[in-house]
Amino acid sequence: MKEKPTFYDVLMQRGVSRRDFLGFCALTATHLGLDASGAASVAHALETKPRIPVLWLHGLECTCCSESFLRSGHPLASDIVMSMISLDYDDTIMAAAGDQAEEILQDIIRDYRGAYLLAVEGNVPLANDGMSCIVGGRPFRKKFEETARHAKAIISWGTCATSGCVQAAKPNPTRATPIHRLVDRVPVINVPGCPPIAEVMTGVISYILMYDRLPELDKQLRPKLFYSQRVHDKCYRRAHFDAGQFVERWDDEGARQGWCLYKMGCRGPTTYNACATIGWNENTSWPVRSGHGCIGCSEDGFWDRGPFYERLPDMQQWGIEANADKVAAVGAAALGGAVAAQLGGSLLKRMVKGKRGDETPSADDDKKGTQS
Amino acid sequence: MSQTTTANGFQLDDSGRRVVIDPVTRIEGHMRIEVNLDSANVIRNAVSVGTMWRGLEPILQGRDPRDAWAFVQRICGVCTGVHALASIRAVEDALAIEIPANANTIRNIMHLALFVHDHLVHFYHLHALDWVDVVSALNASPKATAELQQSISPWHNASPGYFKDVQERIRKMVGSGQLGPFRNGYWGHSAYKLPPEANLMAVAHYIEALNFQREIVKIQAVFGGKNPHPMWLVGGVPSAINMHTSGSSGASINMERLNLVESIATRTQIFIEQVYIPDLLAIASFYPEWFKYGDGLASRNLLSYGEFPRRANDDSNASLLLPRAAIINGDLKTLHEVNLRDPAEIQEFVPHSWFRYPDDRQGLHPWDGITEQDFRLGAKTRQSEEKIENFDESAKYSYIKAPRWKGHAMETGPLARMVIAYQAGNQRVRELVDGALKKLGLPLTALFSTMGRTAARGLEAQWAAEQLNEQIALLHATIKSGNEATANTDKWEPKTWPASTRGVGYAEAPRGALGHWIQIRDQKIANYQCVVPTTWNASPRDAQGQIGAYEAALLGVPMADPKKPLEILRVIHSFDPCLACATHVIGPDGGELTVARML
Numbered sequence: 001m002k003e004k005p006t007f008y009d010v011l012m013q014r015g016v017s018r019r020d021f022l023g024f025c026a027l028t029a030t031h032l033g034l035d036a037s038g039a040a041s042v043a044h045a046l047e048t049k050p051r052i053p054v055l056w057l058h059g060l061e062c063t064c065c066s067e068s069f070l071r072s073g074h075p076l077a078s079d080i081v082m083s084m085i086s087l088d089y090d091d092t093i094m095a096a097a098g099d100q101a102e103e104i105l106q107d108i109i110r111d112y113r114g115a116y117l118l119a120v121e122g123n124v125p126l127a128n129d130g131m132s133c134i135v136g137g138r139p140f141r142k143k144f145e146e147t148a149r150h151a152k153a154i155i156s157w158g159t160c161a162t163s164g165c166v167q168a169a170k171p172n173p174t175r176a177t178p179i180h181r182l183v184d185r186v187p188v189i190n191v192p193g194c195p196p197i198a199e200v201m202t203g204v205i206s207y208i209l210m211y212d213r214l215p216e217l218d219k220q221l222r223p224k225l226f227y228s229q230r231v232h233d234k235c236y237r238r239a240h241f242d243a244g245q246f247v248e249r250w251d252d253e254g255a256r257q258g259w260c261l262y263k264m265g266c267r268g269p270t271t272y273n274a275c276a277t278i279g280w281n282e283n284t285s286w287p288v289r290s291g292h293g294c295i296g297c298s299e300d301g302f303w304d305r306g307p308f309y310e311r312l313p314d315m316q317q318w319g320i321e322a323n324a325d326k327v328a329a330v331g332a333a334a335l336g337g338a339v340a341a342q343l344g345g346s347l348l349k350r351m352v353k354g355k356r357g358d359e360t361p362s363a364d365d366d367k368k369g370t371q372s
Numbered sequence: 373m374s375q376t377t378t379a380n381g382f383q384l385d386d387s388g389r390r391v392v393i394d395p396v397t398r399i400e401g402h403m404r405i406e407v408n409l410d411s412a413n414v415i416r417n418a419v420s421v422g423t424m425w426r427g428l429e430p431i432l433q434g435r436d437p438r439d440a441w442a443f444v445q446r447i448c449g450v451c452t453g454v455h456a457l458a459s460i461r462a463v464e465d466a467l468a469i470e471i472p473a474n475a476n477t478i479r480n481i482m483h484l485a486l487f488v489h490d491h492l493v494h495f496y497h498l499h500a501l502d503w504v505d506v507v508s509a510l511n512a513s514p515k516a517t518a519e520l521q522q523s524i525s526p527w528h529n530a531s532p533g534y535f536k537d538v539q540e541r542i543r544k545m546v547g548s549g550q551l552g553p554f555r556n557g558y559w560g561h562s563a564y565k566l567p568p569e570a571n572l573m574a575v576a577h578y579i580e581a582l583n584f585q586r587e588i589v590k591i592q593a594v595f596g597g598k599n600p601h602p603m604w605l606v607g608g609v610p611s612a613i614n615m616h617t618s619g620s621s622g623a624s625i626n627m628e629r630l631n632l633v634e635s636i637a638t639r640t641q642i643f644i645e646q647v648y649i650p651d652l653l654a655i656a657s658f659y660p661e662w663f664k665y666g667d668g669l670a671s672r673n674l675l676s677y678g679e680f681p682r683r684a685n686d687d688s689n690a691s692l693l694l695p696r697a698a699i700i701n702g703d704l705k706t707l708h709e710v711n712l713r714d715p716a717e718i719q720e721f722v723p724h725s726w727f728r729y730p731d732d733r734q735g736l737h738p739w740d741g742i743t744e745q746d747f748r749l750g751a752k753t754r755q756s757e758e759k760i761e762n763f764d765e766s767a768k769y770s771y772i773k774a775p776r777w778k779g780h781a782m783e784t785g786p787l788a789r790m791v792i793a794y795q796a797g798n799q800r801v802r803e804l805v806d807g808a809l810k811k812l813g814l815p816l817t818a819l820f821s822t823m824g825r826t827a828a829r830g831l832e833a834q835w836a837a838e839q840l841n842e843q844i845a846l847l848h849a850t851i852k853s854g855n856e857a858t859a860n861t862d863k864w865e866p867k868t869w870p871a872s873t874r875g876v877g878y879a880e881a882p883r884g885a886l887g888h889w890i891q892i893r894d895q896k897i898a899n900y901q902c903v904v905p906t907t908w909n910a911s912p913r914d915a916q917g918q919i920g921a922y923e924a925a926l927l928g929v930p931m932a933d934p935k936k937p938l939e940i941l942r943v944i945h946s947f948d949p950c951l952a953c954a955t956h957v958i959g960p961d962g963g964e965l966t967v968a969r970m971l
Contacts, residue, residue: 062447062952063450064600067599070582072586087552088550095554095558167426173431258622275598284594287596303443
């Protein structure tokens with residue numbers, strides 16, 4: 001195997017000065033919350049590592065994850081693909097096809113055993129001997145097993161890979177099975193969402209490259225840095241929820257004022273994702289801003305938690321039912337008191353559970369999240 | 373079989389060497405192509421195999437019809453949104469819901485943005501590498517490349533220094549030995565005909581288009597919150613307009629939002645006109661023989677359901693910007709009416725598909741559609757211990773059904789839409805098509821080919837970019853007239869619905885004609901069927917043995933090197949396959965199996 005240029009080499013080749021490079025490292029270290037010595041380790045990592053090979057497989061899926069990845073503005077998908085990683089296999093964009101494509105898998109497994117990343121978009125259907133997804137005349141399952149066995153780590157892109165998504169909605173006819181249920185020993189990172197936010201996808205890759213380690217994961221194997229806050233808690237319309245100002249019908253006066261979509265079925269209160277903070281398409285918008293509630297697309301089993309326009313049934317926060325229809329009657333003082341009471345309530349609850357400051361939302365928490 | 377003539381008049385000969393391409397890459401989803409070559413390496417038999425099956429339709433049964441759009445949108449994340457659009461149209465049709473004018477215009481804007489985006493990404497990122505030799509670009513003179521660029525377009529990135537930088541970037545990538553997505557490509561293949569400068573220019577635009585495409589879809593993000601998979605709404609659109617009064621800055625649609633949309637649409641049109649179209653014409657001019665190969669069904673049978681209603685709730689041809697019609701037997705002068713409701717017009721057949729009907733010889737209209745899995749291999753299948761070597765096309769061989777219009781196998785897509793619009797007298801389409809053909813010195817019939825299909829897609833992208841700007845102007849005009857409505861909620865509540873009803877939703881996806889058929893009983897989905905563009909184009913054989921568009925288009929195409937299937941990729945990519953769309957159908961669970969636990 002010949003010597004591979006490092007990320008640093010590639011930047012130098014692209015005309016980036018060393019001064020700019022170190023500035024970039026410092027900025028990156030700060031951005032990722034490291035102290036002053038962090039910049040040096042970032043620089044060292046980037047100077048000494050060849051570009052990591054990435055094999056990107058597609059199982060049962062719709063390719064929305066690939067499309068989302070291409071939307072990344074920072075870093076640009078073109079920079080990731082051409083300069084940061086070596087995307088040696090991705091059937092959606094690769095030049096080679098057929099035998100020439102499949103050969104690459106064998107070459108990478110041979111040359112980079114234990115040192116490549118496997119990215120999987122989609123899941124593995126197990127029904128019918130796996131023959132609901134046939135690649136190269138064999139069940140996709142085989143291809144997945146061969147490449148997974150020798151991977152350094154596996155990134156499960158999107159809800160298809162992390163929990164089966166729409167194929168796994170009842171009655172899950174193909175027995176679409178999430179990636180992490182099929183793997184032992186090789187670490188798996190779940191990056192859910194239908195699709196995940198572009199900058200979350202490229203953020204996960206950047207993190208692994210910068211630090212040569214996986215980001216810290218929660219119990220559902222999601223990176224905590226992107227999936228530990230509820231959409232509802234960061235929603236720019238949250239004040240309207242607290243004030244009892246709701247959209248009651250599509251295109252009503254509340255909709256034209258940008259009020260809360262809880263009564264239209266918004267799943268923000270039970271969804272852990274970064275839509276409300278990072279936003280979509282370089283923060284152009286996100287579903288609530290477009291006037292439609294969140295459908296909870298990054299949560300396990302969200303397809304079977306419908307109908308989507310039915311309000312969350314167990315949402316028992318401060319006086320919604322009493323006050324939603326009597327907004328005008330609520331005085332400012334009473335409102336402030338109620339919000340404080342609610343916040344106090346949630347803090348108390350977290351402390352009792354012993355999770356404050358280090359919450360690891362689990363599927364259980366999701367169900368209870370509506371009450372916290 | 374050896375030599376036969378199909379019921380739709382194509383000569384097949386399966387006696388020669390069999391070549392397999394699996395996976396076909398740079399498409400959406402999973403597909404396989406098998407061909408037989410004669411002694412001169414010309415394709416004499418072709419077999420199109422859809423190799424995935426996701427099963428969305430039964431998943432929809434029993435659900436709330438207002439939710440259906442979100443489920444079916446996940447059929448495809450590339451042509452994202454179009455299944456949602458077909459779905460809400462089907463539900464609105466079933467429930468007789470009329471949508472406001474603004475909702476219609478906003479849907480058109482979102483859908484036109486998809487057309488432009490999808491076509492651009494297809495050309496540069498899925499198709500271009502069939503024509504462009506990345507490695508050859510290293511031999512280009514940056515100065516000559518700049519001169520070439522300036523001679524074909526006013527695009528600003530046209531300096532020798534710019535092309536030198538791009539070339540340097542490719543040189544480092546190739547020199548590193550880590551070629552990423554360009555690894556194992558067919559570089560140096562004798563079928564590549566572009567001079568190094570044209571290759572360098574095209575690679576520069578591959579990167580530019582990759583960076584620019586993310587701008588176009590921000591239009592969908594404004595109205596639908598995100599892309600891929602924006603939000604839609606039965607009865608209108610979710611985004612409320614508030615252009616004039618207090619609270620406007622908190623509304624989904626206000627002056628700033630529409631200015632953003634307009635700015636993107638303007639830049640999009642410039643990119644299409646100054647980059648995509650000049651590149652398309654430049655590349656096409658080096659491949660004249662590809663205006664001959666790959667016709668297949670194109671010169672015979674074309675189908676379009678029509679798209680982009682000018683007026684809300686009016687899908688007649690008087691309203692549709694692109695008309696609904698069929699052309700059969702190569703009679704371009706006669707545009708046949710197409711009725712999606714008529715049980716005798718659109719039918720799907722399964723004798724060569726891994727599904728079963730009570731009687732496989734009969735076709736079924738989608739309202740009566742059945743999708744029950746029947747995965748079994750024919751007697752002539754060749755298998756090794758490892759894998760299936762060759763499928764047996766005399767038996768069942770694909771997860772794609774065979775749809776037929778009045779019994780005819782049809783081609784659908786941009787080529788069909790442009791030709792039908794041209795024949796229907798669409799002035800702007802005529803100007804675009806005639807203009808391009810004049811520059812290339814070709815007759816209209818040259819469109820019935822691999823390169824013709826690719827050219828039609830580019831011209832349609834230009835048409836769509838222009839329409840995008842017109843629809844934005846229309847939205848402003850309607851708002852100016854005092855109409856800000858975006859949703860009709862009269863029939864939002866299920867209690868207002870009839871006990872039993874059914875509807876059909878038409879759409880044109882970037883890849884072609886799309887239909888969704890829904891039956892609603894007791895406020896729930898009783899049955900849901902989709903017939904999608906790639907089901908038409910990638911169709912296997914039917915009960916009469918008629919072959920579909922992919923199989924027909926591959927016939928007669930010569931291969932320079934059977935081990936390197938560049939020519940097959942050219943033909944298949946010209947259709948822009950979307951296999952997740954084509955193979956979403958379903959049957960009962962095939963039974964319990966061993967879970968593949970590793971280690």
